Amino acid sequence: MNFPFYIARRYVFSKKSTNAINVISAISVVGVTVATMALVVVLSVFNGFHDLVASLFTSFDPQIEVVPTKGKAVAADDPLLTKMKQLSAVEVATEVVEDQAMAVYGDRQMMVTVKGVDDNFDRLTSINDILYGDGEFTLRVANLYYGIPGIRIAQDMGLGARWEGFLKIYAPVRKGQLVNLDDPTEGFVADSLVSPGVVFAVNQMKYDASVIITSIHFARTLFDQQGMLTSLQFRLKPGSDIADVKAQMKEIAGDRFRVLDRFEQHADTFRIMQIEKVLAYVFLTFILMVACFNIISSLSMLIIEKKDDAVTLSYLGATKSQITRIFLCEGRIISTIGAVVGILLGLLLCWLQQEFGFVHLGDSSGSFVVNAYPVSVHYWDVFWILVTVVAVGWGAAWIPVRGAVRKLTEKE
Incomplete structure (x- = not known):
């Protein structure tokens, strides 16, 4: 058996002569446990929001989107795009023309994004x-x-799911000059849309408050983009490896097109969420470091209490290195116990939230996309939490031990 570990284990679980050391040791374990549990729960909540947002975008976004590197539009019959469409993994390819326009209905108007798509959208x-x-x-x-x-456009403009009459759409004329300055409407292309009796709700303001879906033929006429597209969107056959197909498309595209998966299509949104998660991790790690000061106090008092034991062990042949490892092992045992118990309790809380949703987002049901805080445990995060807690705890254990044992074992 490892001699330093055996002695350290006895020190951890044996009753100390001074009750304060027992209390501080217990506080050390509890502090590390609570900090670890907080790390697990908070990072899992961030993961839950990340996965929730990703699932919302999934209903509206393609698996892969190809957009021009330069300019807004490109010829729909571009040979590179045609080659991408012919890949064996492609099940559906949809041409898209998308741009800003003014929507007018009755006495209401607002800027919208007209998204013209193929019938296979x-x-x-x-x-x-x-x-x-x-x-x-x-x-x-x-x-x-x-x-x-x-749905937000429909609400703000008073359209409802089925509106009467026509929704006027205006877009600036892209070619030529405005000749009659007395009639500014000559500078716009105007067309109309009718209602199919439905609205869409992605539960994301980026879409619900700005996008109108219509035929690509309407968009091409409105924006004077005949034979052009602003993006080419793909759905792959079931079982296809998205990363592999994306790599093939990138090889075909060269530097003329950007090939984006669902996360890259909303890179800013997910980048912000990732930054928030990292900041939460950093702040909670600082709290963990503060909790580990209890380990320093506990070991400092234990070293003082066991100074006679240290001298006795040195006379019996124990080296300074072995005596040092005894107290280091005690600090490591305390931090490891706190880490493991904290992770288990954190996982338990996450499971309870997933199953029962005890913590709600608000008092009014239906006010949010989900009623309770979403939770998603990523076990890679759990691994890094364990590494962080153990590293901080082991580092804290070294502070009181360094030098103290040397002084205790010096022979008069």
């Missing part, structure tokens, strides 16, 4: 799962174009 995404109303996904019938607004 409902196969590309899960749009049908987020439609609300008594109609269905329809973009065009003969020369009549339909528009599906985000």
Whole structure:
């Protein structure tokens, strides 16, 4: 058996002559446990929000999106895009023309993003799962174009799920000059959309308050982008390796196109969430370091109490290194116990929140996308929490031991 570990284990679990040492040792374990539990719970909540946002985008965004590196639009028949469409893993490819316009209905108006898509957009995404109303996904019938607004647009403009008459859409003329300054409307292309009886709700303001989905033919006419597209979006066949297909598309695209997966399509959003998670980790680690000061106090008092034992062990042949490791092992045992118990309690709290949702986001049901704080345990995070707690605890144990044992074992 490891001699220093054996002695340290006896010191940890044996009753001390001074009750204060027992109390401080218990406080040390509890402090490390609570800090570790907080790390597990807080990081899991951040993971829960991350996964929740990702799931919301999944209903509306493609698995892979290809956009031009330079400029806003590119020819739809570009050979590189055609080659991407022909990859065996591609199940659905949808051309998209997207740009800003002015929407006017009655006496209300607002800036919107007109997103013109192919008729297969409902196969590309899960749009049908987020439609609300008594109609269905329809973009065009003969020369009549339909528009599906985000739910916040419908509310702000007084449209409802099915509006009467036409929704006017205005976009600036892209070519030529404004000749008649007395009539500014000559500088705009105007067209109209009718209601298919549905609105969509992604539960993300980025879409619900700004996007109107319509036919790509309408968008190309409105923005004077005939034969062009602003992005090409893909859905892959079931079982396809997205990373592998993305790599193939990047090789085809070269430096002319950017190939984006779902997370890269919202890089800013997920980057901010990741930064928040890292900052929370850093702040809680500082709290953990403060909790570990109890380990320093506990070991300092223990070294003083066991000074006679240290001298006796040195006379019996124990080296200074072995005596040092005895007290280091005690600090390490305290931090490891706190880390393991804290992780187990944190995982238990996360499971209880997942199953029963004890902690609510608000008092009003339905005010949020989810009623309770979402929790998602990523076991890679748990591993790094364990490494962090053990490292901080072991580092704290070294502070009181360094030099103290040398003084205790010096022979008169």
